[in-house]
Amino acid sequence: MCLAIPAKIVSLLEKSRAMIDIGGVQKEVSLELLDDVAVGDYVVVHVGYALSRLNEEEAQKTLALFAELDGSLE
Amino acid sequence: MKKRHYIRPLDIKWGRIDMTHGSGGKAMAQLVEEMFLAAFDNEWLRQMNDQAAFAVQQGSMVMATDAHVVSPIFFPGGDIGSLSVHGTINDVAMSGAIPLYLSASFIIEEGFPLADLQRIVNSMAEAAKEAGVPIVTGDTKVVEQGKADGVFITTTGVGRVPDGLRISGDRARTGDRIIVSGTIGDHGIAILSKRENLTFETAILSDTAALHGLVAAMVAQVPDIHCLRDPTRGGLATTLNELASQSGVGMKIRENAIPVRTEVAAACELLGIDPLYVANEGKLVAICAAADADALLAAMREHPLGRNAAIIGEIHEDEHSFVQMETAFGGMRMVDWLAGELLPRIC
Amino acid sequence: MTGAMRYVDEYRDGELARHLSGKIAKEVHAGRQYRFMEFCGGHTHAIFRYGIADLLPPEVKLIHGPGCPVCVLPVGRIDSAIELAKNPRVILATYADMMRVPGSHFASLIGARAEGADVRMVYSAADALNIARENPDREVVFFAIGFETTTPPTALAIRQAKRDRLSNFSVFCNHVLTPPALRGILDVPDVLLDGVIGPSHVSAVIGTGPYEFVAREYGKPVVIAGFEPLDVMQAVLMLVRQVNSANATIENEYSRAVGVEGNRKAQALMEEVFELRESFEWRGLGWMPYSARKIKPEHAEFDAEARFGVSHHTVPDHKACECGDILRGVKSPKDCKVFGKACTPDNPIGSCMVSSEGACAAYFSYGRYKAA
Numbered sequence: 001m002c003l004a005i006p007a008k009i010v011s012l013l014e015k016s017r018a019m020i021d022i023g024g025v026q027k028e029v030s031l032e033l034l035d036d037v038a039v040g041d042y043v044v045v046h047v048g049y050a051l052s053r054l055n056e057e058e059a060q061k062t063l064a065l066f067a068e069l070d071g072s073l074e
Numbered sequence: 075m076k077k078r079h080y081i082r083p084l085d086i087k088w089g090r091i092d093m094t095h096g097s098g099g100k101a102m103a104q105l106v107e108e109m110f111l112a113a114f115d116n117e118w119l120r121q122m123n124d125q126a127a128f129a130v131q132q133g134s135m136v137m138a139t140d141a142h143v144v145s146p147i148f149f150p151g152g153d154i155g156s157l158s159v160h161g162t163i164n165d166v167a168m169s170g171a172i173p174l175y176l177s178a179s180f181i182i183e184e185g186f187p188l189a190d191l192q193r194i195v196n197s198m199a200e201a202a203k204e205a206g207v208p209i210v211t212g213d214t215k216v217v218e219q220g221k222a223d224g225v226f227i228t229t230t231g232v233g234r235v236p237d238g239l240r241i242s243g244d245r246a247r248t249g250d251r252i253i254v255s256g257t258i259g260d261h262g263i264a265i266l267s268k269r270e271n272l273t274f275e276t277a278i279l280s281d282t283a284a285l286h287g288l289v290a291a292m293v294a295q296v297p298d299i300h301c302l303r304d305p306t307r308g309g310l311a312t313t314l315n316e317l318a319s320q321s322g323v324g325m326k327i328r329e330n331a332i333p334v335r336t337e338v339a340a341a342c343e344l345l346g347i348d349p350l351y352v353a354n355e356g357k358l359v360a361i362c363a364a365a366d367a368d369a370l371l372a373a374m375r376e377h378p379l380g381r382n383a384a385i386i387g388e389i390h391e392d393e394h395s396f397v398q399m400e401t402a403f404g405g406m407r408m409v410d411w412l413a414g415e416l417l418p419r420i421c
Numbered sequence: 422m423t424g425a426m427r428y429v430d431e432y433r434d435g436e437l438a439r440h441l442s443g444k445i446a447k448e449v450h451a452g453r454q455y456r457f458m459e460f461c462g463g464h465t466h467a468i469f470r471y472g473i474a475d476l477l478p479p480e481v482k483l484i485h486g487p488g489c490p491v492c493v494l495p496v497g498r499i500d501s502a503i504e505l506a507k508n509p510r511v512i513l514a515t516y517a518d519m520m521r522v523p524g525s526h527f528a529s530l531i532g533a534r535a536e537g538a539d540v541r542m543v544y545s546a547a548d549a550l551n552i553a554r555e556n557p558d559r560e561v562v563f564f565a566i567g568f569e570t571t572t573p574p575t576a577l578a579i580r581q582a583k584r585d586r587l588s589n590f591s592v593f594c595n596h597v598l599t600p601p602a603l604r605g606i607l608d609v610p611d612v613l614l615d616g617v618i619g620p621s622h623v624s625a626v627i628g629t630g631p632y633e634f635v636a637r638e639y640g641k642p643v644v645i646a647g648f649e650p651l652d653v654m655q656a657v658l659m660l661v662r663q664v665n666s667a668n669a670t671i672e673n674e675y676s677r678a679v680g681v682e683g684n685r686k687a688q689a690l691m692e693e694v695f696e697l698r699e700s701f702e703w704r705g706l707g708w709m710p711y712s713a714r715k716i717k718p719e720h721a722e723f724d725a726e727a728r729f730g731v732s733h734h735t736v737p738d739h740k741a742c743e744c745g746d747i748l749r750g751v752k753s754p755k756d757c758k759v760f761g762k763a764c765t766p767d768n769p770i771g772s773c774m775v776s777s778e779g780a781c782a783a784y785f786s787y788g789r790y791k792a793a
Contacts, residue, residue, distance in 0.1 A: 003463060004625075005429070006427065022426055023339060023425055024274055024275040024276060024337040025272055025337050025340040026274065027271065030574075033574075033686055033687045034684070034686065044622065044625060045344075046574075047545040047571060048545035049545070051570065051573075051625050052625040052680075053678075059677035062675075065655060066440070339426070396790040398790055401471050402435055403471040403472065403476075403650050404435045404476055405472020405475035407469060408787050408788060408789060410766075410787070413767050413786065
């Protein structure tokens, strides 16, 4: 719940902060709730804080699930 | 005209507006002369009367007024000055009228820097000159500190409607097409981004612009345009609801057809606001008969301010005057009136 | 409107939507009712905003849950916030969502501000801290609301305030928990649910474990779903499949952001700063045990309730307001007599109409054309 948006880490700043980019818009957020975040990672941002890291592999699996055919003759 | 002699010139660099600038005495006269008249300079202002006289033209005249209280005063792509000139020119132009003259009245807060005022005044002069619409009369008042947010500007404009035009909010009819002149949300996001410290790869600038040239090109192509309106406060959604309500019709639009810049869409996602409700200051909505739509669209796209024009939907019968939208996702939703203020949300 | 927002655009694809819609329609057993509750207000908003209901077969009924922290805050707590704001020494920092929520006698924070109270909208708890730093001679109170997604940032702010030895910052804490609310809903006799669509970002924080009780004790499946419309539809499909095979397990559709353990760092932080209230009043669900957080006694200087002596008053909802039943999923907005008449987003009587995530607001703004 609560408005959270996936964004890319484009640079790490001091005091556990980072610059994120989504669709060309950049904003500073806090990384205090996550460890080991690297430039290029995608994170979910809520009220100015990165909450969790996005797993690319799982993301692809989910997209594949959506597109799955149900296997029956049609 | 005898020029008055002032002991010291205005200190544009470091000076500030104080209560004497609004009292009607020498300080005010100097401010008006050295700043406003110098920048706006035209035959009416040179006469230094309290009013401007001009011949009344035959046909239908229109008059429109707008107060401008935008904050921040200076924003990417414009300022309160250019906004006030464009805004009223546009209100006049939305009737199909050719804007002729503008008035400008200023309410300035005690302590406002003269440098900022000069910047605003220069911006207005430039906007008026570019649009070919002179500021022919005005007024200045100063209020105590805290009683105005820097400066408030009210502009009023008059124009003449060419014969044969009947553009009005109540003329939308079943089957008509809805056209928007370009990308939506640019102005509001330019403002909000400054307040919320968002930066952009490609800067989002306010789209503030005078639209009378575009309108002239449009009516030249399709004289029987039914409705024109510029979606300012409250955005495209509010304008569509207003028109639907005035005309007593329903609307159906397609999300995929509405032009929105990627960065504007992304900024809206981040802030939790809907681009449909974000203000525009250089765009218009046109409603015309289906048969005229393609020609009108082509004419708009020819004009620099209409390059991204698009047909976004159509009018149908609806006693409730709902505006409905087919989402990019495929389902339908309503596009309602704006409730309250446009507030960014967390939830 | 197309764009280049990764991890967003792909999950809104219209073609995949039609494909999923077809799959769901094929797999539901004709004539059978599938009643699923989307707990989270963010999902309610997405469902209406994207018109997801149009893409589901009539067998699937979505019931809107209480996962909207604005909606579940009872009138008495709003009154307390307004009272705090009216204290001339106080600057009340609040999320924008709370500005127009009506307290008693239709008072609100935006109304209080018009009357001279210093109420400031902030985007995050960190902004509130900044206001405190910039205004050392004023008392800054942060009006904290939200489920487990929004709680860790508040915890961070309190910890930072302690480190910085800020003496003019406190939090009016109204943070609530998701699992107890879920239990509260499941215990409501008139609510018949076949499954739950679990919240996206609460789960990113708490993980999947806390939902196990739903399957174990109530025999209902839970599918944790992502925030995007395709996620919601996939979750519906997964729930349909579980129901069809009489299964009840916790599944995670939002695996790209939610892990089994959740965010340990955030959890530890919450433990450090907060403890559970014995009981807390929820609009619609009444008093629920261990369902909300309060600031630990060792951090009492940052607890606005201790600092300002805020006492709790139970204030009943407006007579005509059905938010309570709507939050419990027993009634739908259309069932409320004042919906769309005396109660609209511009003149809200209850919180469900103010919050953009509230079922009533969502239905009014996006969906009321269907009933007309």
